[in-house]
Amino acid sequence: MTRQEEEKWADIKDHIEAHHADDVRDMSESFGELTITVRRASILKIIGFLRDDPICKFNQLIDLCGVDYPARARRFDVVYHFLSMAHNTRIRVKCTTDEDAPVMSIVSLFPNADWYERETFDMYGIVFDQHPDLRRILTDYGFEGYPLRKDFPLTGFVEVRYDQERKEVVYEPVTLQQEYRSFDFLSPWEGAKYILPGDEKSEAPK
Template sequence: MATRLYRSRALASLRTSRPSEIRCFSTSIAQLAGFPTGQPKDTENMRKAPRPPVGTLHSPLVNPADKYGSKAENMHKYGSWIMGCLPKYVQQISVWKDELTIYVSPSGIIPVFSFLKRKSQCPVIGLPTDPNPPDNTSAEFTQISDITAVDYPTRDQRFEVVYNLLSVRHNARIRVKTYADEATPVPSVTPLFDGANWYEREVYDLFGVFFTDHPDLRRIMTDYGFEGHPLRKDFPLTGYTEVRYDEEKKRIVTEPLELTQAFRNFEGGTSAWEQVGPGTDRRPDSFKLPTPKPEEKTEEKK
């Protein structure tokens, strides 16, 4: 009986003392941590509360190309150096952001690509060149990433062939552009880059650009006996024929496409979107370069 009475008194003492201990302990922690225990009258309005100092405000870039200013300058220097080394073949250069593009005549494809891959000296007049030069440490564009083309029907040389090269050692890229038409071929770079084999076949299949000295220039994406080149601007989106499986003949047949509306021939590069307008070219004027003039054909003396 005495033991139960003692326990009840002990519990009662804990119930009465614990809230005060907690209040005292919490107050002491707030005082030790330096937290304010009360709200001053002058800071009752949060607009008048002290704020940390405001840092420096940086104005946003108006032209996103401005952040590539240092790279663009180096690209201009390197492009000027290439143009000085090969003035006979390189017609002009352009730099947009961190991308360097050089424009080459069709006859300069092999010399320019050989120089970018393995030439050791700049073949300027008066400087000797090594007949079997080692790799050039200033370039070493030993990998070809892609070959494609763009169709401009209004130009004399309607096709713009685009090569993208990669230097794995220097982690750099360069773009080479040349021009051609339906009858003018472009030299093949397959002897220099084995990976260009299928790329050139794709450009021939989709655009109709011929590549001389190609080991196996034939279609690679379209079907056997396909007529036309699908990525030309004058090629209709639906094509001229349709392929289906004939249940009676038990084979695939190709038939002329039947449409309710006749095909429209957009002569001179006109299209239904001309009423919208050409749009706004946001490139700086310093980067707008004219299209290189085609190389004059010289008649061979008989």
């Protein structure tokens, strides 16, 4: 990070702390970007400040996603990425939540958050309060579970196929055609019960 970038981030950090010290839990810099972790209840207020404040001007939502840490009491991070065209720089905002506590929707501030929040709900089960249409967006109707949670099985619970006789899509429990293979990590030569000419092992020196 250049000295100019350090001074720029120092000014923005000081500015955020001056206005929202009670709402910000942590701030850190890495790879030329600032990451701030905020209280869940303050997420709408902080993001509105970052968008509208003339010093910040982070007025483009680039991405919104979830991250799962099952070992934590608040297992989910909700991560927002914003771009400031005025400063030609990005900022990352995070808050933590669990399976039950909703996070306030930011669709009122950034309309493009609509589908991002629906995807995060669909994949992780994170609920966004006051979202205008919070329903699944990638999985099918009637899908159970949240595929990007770490405790969701890789095979899923059901598989979908089209039944030619019934002329409809049917859901069936996942059936594996073969058991998982176990490997002994031997090479083909070491695992063979015969010795090819020229492949005889010499005795180890005593």
